Amino acid sequence: MLPRMKPAAIVLASLALLGCTTAASPQRLASDAVIDAAERAPLDGYATSGRWNAPFAPFNVIGNIYYVGTEGVSSFLIATPHGHFLLDGAIAQTVPQIVANISALGFDVGDVKYLLNSHAHIDHAGGLAGLQRASGAAMVASAADRATLEAGAITYGPSAGMAFPPIRVDRVVGDGDVLTLGGVALVAHMTPGHTAGCTSWRMAVTGADGARHSAFFHCSSSVAGQSLAPEAYPGMVAAYRETFARVRGLGADVFLANHGDFFDLEAKRARQVAGDANAFVDPDALERFNGEMEQAFETELARQQAGGR
Numbered sequence: 001m002l003p004r005m006k007p008a009a010i011v012l013a014s015l016a017l018l019g020c021t022t023a024a025s026p027q028r029l030a031s032d033a034v035i036d037a038a039e040r041a042p043l044d045g046y047a048t049s050g051r052w053n054a055p056f057a058p059f060n061v062i063g064n065i066y067y068v069g070t071e072g073v074s075s076f077l078i079a080t081p082h083g084h085f086l087l088d089g090a091i092a093q094t095v096p097q098i099v100a101n102i103s104a105l106g107f108d109v110g111d112v113k114y115l116l117n118s119h120a121h122i123d124h125a126g127g128l129a130g131l132q133r134a135s136g137a138a139m140v141a142s143a144a145d146r147a148t149l150e151a152g153a154i155t156y157g158p159s160a161g162m163a164f165p166p167i168r169v170d171r172v173v174g175d176g177d178v179l180t181l182g183g184v185a186l187v188a189h190m191t192p193g194h195t196a197g198c199t200s201w202r203m204a205v206t207g208a209d210g211a212r213h214s215a216f217f218h219c220s221s222s223v224a225g226q227s228l229a230p231e232a233y234p235g236m237v238a239a240y241r242e243t244f245a246r247v248r249g250l251g252a253d254v255f256l257a258n259h260g261d262f263f264d265l266e267a268k269r270a271r272q273v274a275g276d277a278n279a280f281v282d283p284d285a286l287e288r289f290n291g292e293m294e295q296a297f298e299t300e301l302a303r304q305q306a307g308g309r
Contacts, residue, residue, distance in 0.1 A: 028133065035095075035165050047091060052090060066105055070090055075087065083181055086115050088116070089125060091164070114138055116141075122159055132167055157225075189246065193236065202215065216255055223297055
């Protein structure tokens, strides 16, 4: 989702400048004041209509993968005996909810060792600085999205200039890089298009029946109102097409994504509650989603090239 800039965002952008690294706080790019102000800021219409901060009860998706996000925006905890991964931070106002969700599942946010980001849009990166403050975790992101995360605002697309607390990136990953922790290996897949550094993640997971599965956390491949003609950033069209080709045939049978609507979160969770322990296992879901997104992209590209903006 890509909201347009609001006056409140301009204020936050100014506050972010005040929260830049100082000699007294070399570890963080956003001060406590900036993070606190962002967490207390009123929700705009996009956040409300998109249910970005609407509570959703945390639960075990499969194996050591837990959903700790909201009704509209995903956040995943991947637990290990030696600490945890946390993928995506939703918006700044969601930080207390994510921390509470982690606690409700019996985990401690202080045990999160790695913060990961699917992509640097405010609805997935807005809460990262607050979560880094709460956990002390190392922030991991792609090279192409690093500048946006550390600036606290993206420079292209409908959300250009909409500020969020900047987050220090501690480790940059590229395609095929692996993060390991407590016997879990997360593989980074560069899937650009939606942003230049859009990053998906893949891992092996064991289901309730003892079977091994491959989980894929899809960054995003939706157009979401961005300009394709002209391109919002150089090479955007080629990036989308490269991503569709890369994802095609990956074969992951647990498809998860940055928004619940993309992977039928509510329906699958309902089936799980009703007794289907493998509700999130679907060998065709990722391929189906990839095909639908590719078709939607080509349709939108043709529309824009024909002057339909």
